[in-house]
Amino acid sequence: MSGVNKVILIGHLGKDPEVRHLDGNVSVASFPLATSESYNKDGKRIEQTEWHNIVMWRGLADVAAKYLQKGKLVYIEGKLRTRSFEDKEGHKKYSTEIVAENFTLLGRKTDFEPNNNSASSSTAAEPSAEANKNLGTGEFGKDEDERDLPF
Amino acid sequence: MSGVNKVILIGHLGKDPEVRHLDGNVSVASFPLATSESYNKDGKRIEQTEWHNIVMWRGLADVAAKYLQKGKLVYIEGKLRTRSFEDKEGHKKYSTEIVAENFTLLGRKTDFEPNNNSASSSTAAEPSAEANKNLGTGEFGKDEDERDLPF
Amino acid sequence: MSGVNKVILIGHLGKDPEVRHLDGNVSVASFPLATSESYNKDGKRIEQTEWHNIVMWRGLADVAAKYLQKGKLVYIEGKLRTRSFEDKEGHKKYSTEIVAENFTLLGRKTDFEPNNNSASSSTAAEPSAEANKNLGTGEFGKDEDERDLPF
Amino acid sequence: MSGVNKVILIGHLGKDPEVRHLDGNVSVASFPLATSESYNKDGKRIEQTEWHNIVMWRGLADVAAKYLQKGKLVYIEGKLRTRSFEDKEGHKKYSTEIVAENFTLLGRKTDFEPNNNSASSSTAAEPSAEANKNLGTGEFGKDEDERDLPF
């Protein structure tokens, strides 16, 4: 018997993805994602931010390492998983993570450049009055194919 | 700035909802929900169950108290919220909950009876070879209206 | 540039799936699905039914042919696709379909039997006061593996 | 009995919203939305665009008229509805629409300015190397409150 366990988030990365390599060359990327909600209370605009622990595996982790960076806006689809572990003092703790199944970059075209040339990319952007047309999305993780030029 | 924080679950209640009443007569219902996923590993069928802490507020909590019970199958839509608290020993802990925004009962018609007559409902059901036709869904929480006869 | 195009439905099949086999042995299954919404208007309970054209391809079509039948309750995840075509009189028409990516059977265990023994299944059910415990879900389409015993 | 009928889209507006006012001062906004999907076929990058007819009612239509414009990137949540009608020649036709329940603007902060000053906004943007920080989202339609300054 099976069920449904689905999470859909749109938010900004709080940090660059941290990538580890496990046995058998398996990649795991993880990073915090902030989703913000704003509402009115007593006439004031309140903004409430929720932080999520995102985890990506294998091919998806590799694309994340390449295209995701602190501050970027991203759509993530995944599932909830709660792990239990003991901290250094031996106390049992729980951590709930979102295991991502695919993601889509949201934002301007210039946000979709790979990370390695991050120094130059900030100057390469050259945004102009035309930048408005460059809004778009880059989708990852639906297929398992290698995609070096995903958009 | 706002984002998207959405969870969609289909699973079974692990316990009856526990309902508390806060100041100002605000109801809060909470219960664990199991979503199961099964997959093949080395030719064996593995079933993995994930447990979620569901929280419902106000009107939704009242309907939950009335219609949800341990074992029932339910569709839940909500958002993630992580609270931090200190346990009895003063250690900081985190708890991630799904704050439900609406739910839909899935299952047979006889599952949609209110909870108070649970003793009689088990006999009132009179399931037969025709029971197959009684599968259906009962939806809650989309409107804020009082719904004493929601289906 | 990519985007998000996602549909989530829970409803009943209006007919048995119709399966065709295209060139290269590609299977396509299609069937109508009803999702019902009920609300109060002027003190009366109104039920509004929406019909969706569901299409499933390849492996998913084969599992659909095996496990889905008129009347069954199912969770479907997919994407929207609008096709244009000319009817017999040469008038241009549009048809919007949901191309399913995975589905999960909702209902009692006895609903999860393959279709070929449909005659016997109606008597094999033997529902009792215990039948309540038999609610569950059977998930399909997440992996591309052959699954002859999917639950 | 009720079910689930949910659509989640992220895409660009193909035109400015067209707003009509029905009897009783009810607003209806409608516009086409493009969601694009790209995949590799025979080593070539194929981009396939799907067009959706979006409809928004009442308060949501008013916010749409104010903040949505041709080209903007938006997250939309809603439900499917298929209407039948007769064209001028008396032929029966079907139109499937997404009735939006809420939406969130995605893109740069400068995209979140109201529509009336569209001429100046293109110059007011003054994007810079810092523009990267201005990515964000503005959410609408969750509450029914008036929101003149929604972010």
Add this chain to the structure above:
DNA sequence: TTTT
């Protein structure tokens, strides 16, 4: 054309 489903389901209640």
Add this chain to the structure above:
DNA sequence: TTTT
């Protein structure tokens, strides 16, 4: 702690 559910369900199969």
